[in-house]
Amino acid sequence: MKTRTTLAFNDFSNARKRLLQMHFESGVGHIGGNLSALDAMLIVFHEYLGAKDKFILSKGHSAGALYIALWSVGRLQDQDLKLFHKDNTLLAGHPPAKGITDIPFATGSLGHGLSLAAGTALGFKLKDNDAKVICMTSDGEWQEGATWEALIFASHHQLTNLTVLVDHNNFQGFGSTADVASMSPLWDRLKGFDVDLQVIDGHDPDAIRTALSGERPRLRIIMLRTVKGRGVSFMENRMDSHYLPLTEDKFLKAIKEIDSL
Amino acid sequence: MRKQLCDALVARSKNPEMVFLTGDLGFMALEPLQAVMGSRFINAGVAEQNMISVAAALAQQDLEVWVYSIAPFVYARPFEQIRNDITFHNLPVKLIGNGGGYGYGVMGPTHHAIDDYGVLLTLPNISVYTPVFDEDMDAVIARAGSSSHPVYIRMGRGEPPKGYVVPTYAPWRQLTHGNGPVVIAVGPLAGTYIEAFERLLVERRPNLWAVSELPIEQSPLPDELLAQIEASPSLCVAEEHVRCGGFGSQLLLHLADRGTAVRRFHHLYARAHHFERYGSQTFLRRQSALDADSMLVALEGA
Secondary structure, three states: OOOOOOOOHHHHHHHHHHHHHHHHHHOOOOHHHHHHHHHHHHHHHHHHOOOOOEEEEOOHHHHHHHHHHHHHOOOOOHHHHHOOOOOOOOOOOOOOOOOOOOOOOOOOOOOOHHHHHHHHHHHHHHOOOOOOEEEEEEOHHHHOHHHHHHHHHHHHOOOOOEEEEEEEOOEEOOEEHHHHHOOOOHHHHHOOOOEEEEEEEOOOHHHHHHHHOOOOOOEEEEEEEOOOOOOOOOOOOOHHHHOOOOOHHHHHHHHHHHHOO | OHHHHHHHHHHHOOOOOEEEEEOOOOOOOOHHHHHHHHHHEEEOOOOHHHHHHHHHHHHHOOOEEEEEEEHHHHHOOOHHHHHHHHHOOOOOOEEEEEOOEOOOHHHOHHHOEOOHHHHHOOOOOOEEEOOOOHHHHHHHHHHHHHOOOOEEEEOOOOOOOOOOOOOOOOOEEEEEOOOOOEEEEEHHHHHHHHHHHHHOOOOOOOEEEEEOEEOOOOOOOOHHHHHHHHHOOOEEEEOOOOOOOOHHHHHHHHHHHOOOOOOOEEEEOOOHHHOOOOOOHHHHHHHOOOOHHHHHHHHHOO
């Protein structure tokens, strides 16, 4: 999977533009949470995951970023992306159950992914397989009780081959996480567990690399402080970027903005 | 059936790929299994949603995964995890629900499982086992264990009459023979009718069948049973399950699809979600008119 190539600034920009193009051509929203998650996903796929490792996207509504990351490492092609969200596609709005070997589970109903990742990590241990598992959750998803069940389980079983990335972009479906059901700051709630917790800038490639590096004696959780709609000024930190698709004017404006950086 | 379950799983646990998950249940029953399985016996705690998703992920790595709890905590609490994580991926997780039907009678409605197989059979790929007698468990565990699809085992308590020689396990078994109507019962309930039916004159004695595997499409009715249904003036189904989505409706649809006419249909089914008083499994069966005396009354008009 990984290219072992350290990504350059242009790689992130190109992926961001490709993501916007795919969503624009398909007339699909959910862009804000894809842009917040994309940088970390690119580093995970290019620089971290080995052939046996698994990535589980618990925040399935960021499937677009996952598809772009897979496209970026050559596991999906342009013709696949063209069918995103269209009839007879493999690339559903949330990760599908079958057809893409790099996607182990259908996700999209929040609160499943961390348990699936914990089970995968436990299975690796039981089979003496040294593979790693990475799971990305959203921040709003921690309102799901099952996510806490998974954390208790993963922490208790000392699943050191599991890393949890939290895309902490402060927004959820119908408001900010602080307004809807605040656990702010979420990392303080997690500190009480026996975990290796890091809080970093989720758009700083070097910070993400450092957080992912090395072995940890406990379950690793990396809180990615991210920006919803990252990289497109008129989408950043806006509730409507959770759902709304781009008009042509806004798509062109966004591309121009990314190109000017 | 718990002892038989434990014995069967202990024997099977020689397979190093076998993993057993319990939702913090099995005290005074599953300790022998825990002892032989070591780290592959996992008490997942009081967290059934997580347990089911973990089981799915383990099964995806070709481990043989068994999950155990009181029946409603296996299928009702984590239904979405069963649907999305197990059945959408056709992963061969073996779910074991103890106390199917009214098995936990006086413990109250939260512990009853009278809508389990109806709900689960709406999902893709899954099959259901409803063992009738304790002696069935060896065969059921072997069949479920070798299945390449998701499985739910509804465990209960075998209730054959004293001295009854339990017939070898099969998905469909005829337990009494006569010239009366056809009666089909699901799981252990079938055993509770044998004695009452055997007392009847052969002219009136029903042909009692027990079904232990669903859906019907995977375990078709034997030709002999179909012939009896076609010849009989009436058909009676008894199940410790609510009417909607139960075996009765599945059977009638199946018969309708194949053009088999049923002249009169009697359905005895579980009604306890409407009760305000609770009691033993026997009491609740009586309240639902599922007991042997109620069955005989129902058959009088057959």
